[in-house]
Amino acid sequence: MNREEMEKKAKKYLNTLCAKMPDRCPGRKQNIKALLMFENIMALYGWKTKRQVFSCITWKENKPVLEAGNKKFSARVSPYSKKCGVKAALKVVSTLDRLRDAEIKGTILLLKGKIAAEQIMPKNFVFYNPPHHKEIYTLLEKKAPAAIITATGRNPQAAGGVYPFPMFEDGDFDIPSVYIKDTLGEKLALYENQPVKLSFNAQRKKSKAWNVAAFKGNSGRRITICAHIDTKDKTPGAVDNATGIVTLMLLAEMLKDYNGKTPVELLVLNGEDFYAVPGQMKYLELNKGKMGQIKLAVNMDGMGFKGKKTAFSFYGIAGKESKKISSVFLKNQGFIKGDMWPQGDHMVFASAGVPAAAITSENLNQLCADITHTYRDKPSIADCAKLVDTAEALKELILKY
Ligand SMILES: [Zn+2]
Structure with a gap:
């Protein structure tokens, strides 16, 4: 040929x-x-x-509904997330230090700023998995927020040309989550301690x-x-x-x-x-x-x-x-x-x-x-x-x- x-x-x-x-x-x-x-x-x-x-x-998902103070916020479901239907108070956390002593059980947790600057390696990923990533998972699972919203910017190294990027992309992590633009995260953060609604359908299939x-x-x-x-x-x-x-x-x-x-x-x-x-x-x-x-x-x-x-x-x-x-x-x-x-x-x-x-x-x-x-x-x-x-x-x- x-x-x-x-x-x-x-x-x-x-x-x-x-x-x-x-x-x-x-x-x-x-x-x-x-x-x-x-x-x-x-x-x-x-x-x-x-x-x-x-x-x-x-995995399959539909478009999430995210509402705070009668305002709708555009969000995407984190890949492989479980489904979610929650109305709860919003808590905002920007650093790992803050997360360590935050009381967030049953809340909707907004992660933004420094803590959301990079994509977190999946829990069971063996090739590269820094200690602070593992700690974030451990803290979240122990403190058990009802759902998580991550507000992210750009991170070409880990996430390619995707903006915003999903901070979590892990079928072994069971707290439902969505991701939104960092700029939108700032607006949403103004609703801290007020009720926020987050719902979407998602399905993991073997x-x-x-x-x-x-x-x-x-x-x-x-x-x-x-x-x-x-x-x-x-x-x-x-x-x-x-x-x-x-x-x-x-x-x-x-x-x-x-x-x-x-x-x-x-x-x-x-x-x-x-x-x-x-x-x-x-x-x-x-x-x-x-x-x-x-x-x-x-x-x-x-x-x-x-x-x-x-x-x-x-x-x-x-x-x-x-x-x-x-x-x-x-x-x-x-x-x-x-x-x-x-x-x-x-x-x-x-x-x-x-x-x-x-x-x-x-x-x-x-x-x-x-x-x-x-x-x-x-x-x-x-x-x-x-x-x-x-x-x-x-x-x-x-x-x-
Ligand atoms: Zn490739």
Whole structure:
């Protein structure tokens, strides 16, 4: 297949994923459809696939009603929140210190200012979870407000281009909550100690989904190339991360006759953008004590942004190894050595001592601030030629090992 046909195919894959299967949260219909599409393509090019099945929840909500002093306030339900129907006095807390001695049982608690400056890591998230986040959860569960309103600003690092961002995004946290703009939080705070009404419907439903691991080659230590297939709620997820999945599909075709000495695993992880990272946890569980069988892991996330270079970075790769891998990428002028990015699925490998590389776009920060996790992340912002370039570079890298 020539270059032009490959690019055409990439476009087709990308459009199919984003237009026909947007909203690919783990366990949702579109998520399952995308997994089946990936499995079919792997089978077509002679890859042996294995499902790594896990339990998760899917979630539905309706628009909340938030009222204070006969005024309506615009709010959104925090992802995965339980439903709520409360009328209670409003209490306002702006710092962790204040929260420590606040009496808030049965109230509607407004968190704003410093305490609401960042997104709180989910309770059971193991990869990164600072003590003050854990303390916030512990205090809230002990003090038991009836419901929580969080007033938030912008936080590109954790929340992408979403404003306001949900301070809580956790299906394991059972106090109902909504989020509103920081500016609105200031207005609502004027109603402290007065009755406020908050009601909405929401539903957590048990579901199942899986990772797909596709293999070729003999036994021995393998190379794992991965990308996450899930998206944030209600987003098409083009550059985050359909481009990574498309590149895996292109690579599968380029390697359809692969018979090299190093086994290759093309891995679709399911849950990078989901609070409980279920696919990542499942992969670690299944590979417990066996991560040493991976000699190199490459993760693609946020790559293929139009007009920007493709950036690679290394984790636990140095010296000769680093030169060898860099030289493959740098043959193409569309690649640069990028900044360190100690988040994302490459850390699943790096934190287990596996040499890992990340492939993303050079402008990741801008991407995060404006586009990631919003409806703006659609195929028109991606350049499919970059996906073909990356698949070609990965093929060459695999043949070198
Ligand atoms: Zn991503």
